Amino acid sequence: MSGHILALSGGVGGAKLAAGLCAVLPPERLTIAVNTGDDFEHLGLTICPDLDSVTYALAGLNDTTRGWGVADETWQAMEMIGRLGGPDWFNLGDRDLGLHLTRAMHLRDAKSLSEVTAMLTGNLGIAHKVVPMSDDPVRTQVQTDAGWLDFQHYFVREQCRPEVRGVRFDGAESAALAPGLAQALARPDLAAVVLCPSNPWLSVDPMLALPGMRENIAAPGVPVIAVSPLVGGTALKGPLAKLMAELGQPVSNLAIAQHYEGLLDHLVIDETDAADAADLRDTGLCVTVTQTVMRDAQDRERLAGEVLAFVGGVE
């Protein structure tokens, strides 16, 4: 296989496949564009949960036991904030805060989120290109019986308890693609777009909502391959299954394929959902059945290799 790969990633699950792609592709052949719809302003800092999950995973700094955040983390600042009556509902670790403080400093200095992300990932020794989906703020919000909730209020403060009636991406219609994302899409040697195993409604849709994004990805000649975030008919992590049900969708790979209709060429599903393959193929999709659960580096590299096999494999 030759050519450039554009991977679109949300947080933890997507970050695992992104790490696998980094292990099998040299830096010049991969761009990882990350959802920023979950970003929010908190304690005067711009928190970018998905960018940070990808950054920590690629730097080998992610906590594999807890499943999110930085390894060897402590929580002393947050404990003090709580003691002082400050907002402690969004748990930021001390090491993580070091990153947020540094990013906030550069953003105040009028650097773009793309520039800051390049600096932070570079300083952590990440050679591959990690870019936000946009340098303009896009904020995912979910509609509940109590009105529209900011994503982190729904996801962290309310622990995904409210029933979701709809999802919107505030600011998306006027947000420009980040330069690194636009450049990857415009490459004549773009060989494939990989949708990482992230929540289609909450993590991938914010990216697809950006002006030009869907048209560019759907353009003929560039195959789009998604790894389903469903395993055994449910999500490994996060509110995907609950959300699909609340949005009136069957919790199935077929519903995910239909959600990506017009975009998707190939869906990679977990071996526990092998029974879904026939129905998926009936819709005209290529389907790969494999182990999509990534427990370690070997799993991540193997899955990345299987994803790339669709576009000719890794040389």
Added chain:
Amino acid sequence: MSGHILALSGGVGGAKLAAGLCAVLPPERLTIAVNTGDDFEHLGLTICPDLDSVTYALAGLNDTTRGWGVADETWQAMEMIGRLGGPDWFNLGDRDLGLHLTRAMHLRDAKSLSEVTAMLTGNLGIAHKVVPMSDDPVRTQVQTDAGWLDFQHYFVREQCRPEVRGVRFDGAESAALAPGLAQALARPDLAAVVLCPSNPWLSVDPMLALPGMRENIAAPGVPVIAVSPLVGGTALKGPLAKLMAELGQPVSNLAIAQHYEGLLDHLVIDETDAADAADLRDTGLCVTVTQTVMRDAQDRERLAGEVLAFVGGVE
């Protein structure tokens, strides 16, 4: 003794006497006004080193081994900031950052430094009134061969190495006394002003430079009593002795008394400097010779009691 005591304090040394005064006086009889000339903006946070030293000392959270900052501190955020190429020359601990983040949040919310200080000290269980000298920014700067340096750049980044030619308090001429300080000064029952053992040029002078401050303190009827920061002819901590020499002053209690000329009624000096007492008395001052080094709570309470003895003792 009856009446209200106003204590003016700088950082660590002053904070020890402030803690002693809190131990012997009920909350309604004491106001502690703290130097904010050392404050600075860093990483998007307003850092108030002296206010924080006093706060941590009164809350029993101060680190007694290191001599500054919070006990049980960790430095994970700062380690990450350094790793990311951010500014790590001013070492902020994780617990300390929790306080700075909470203060910054309230300041952005248009609360005054006085209001925020009341909130923070209250949440840490401090019953006594701790107030900044002013809610307006006053910034101490020192003149060196390389020009005027912001205080923390001189004090922390340059480790007090540059020779000091002069000191100024940027913003002092237009800064208003904080409400709590103005109220204490206006009290008809104000019984004494205590200058804590802080650096006269760097920690007490910023307070005396505020409009109305010197006149109010010098007003007849309210005795002013200072505890000398010199012990055995030098400072226990900080650049006082070096600074006095650079400013052309003999490093002596007499020079400190002359610096406070027209303000001071009584000077408390350390027993190791007992030989200074005669010369000081010749200038018309009352002098108390005692142990001014405060190693523990007992030392702090004893010294506070001896200071208050001048105004009639603690009832």
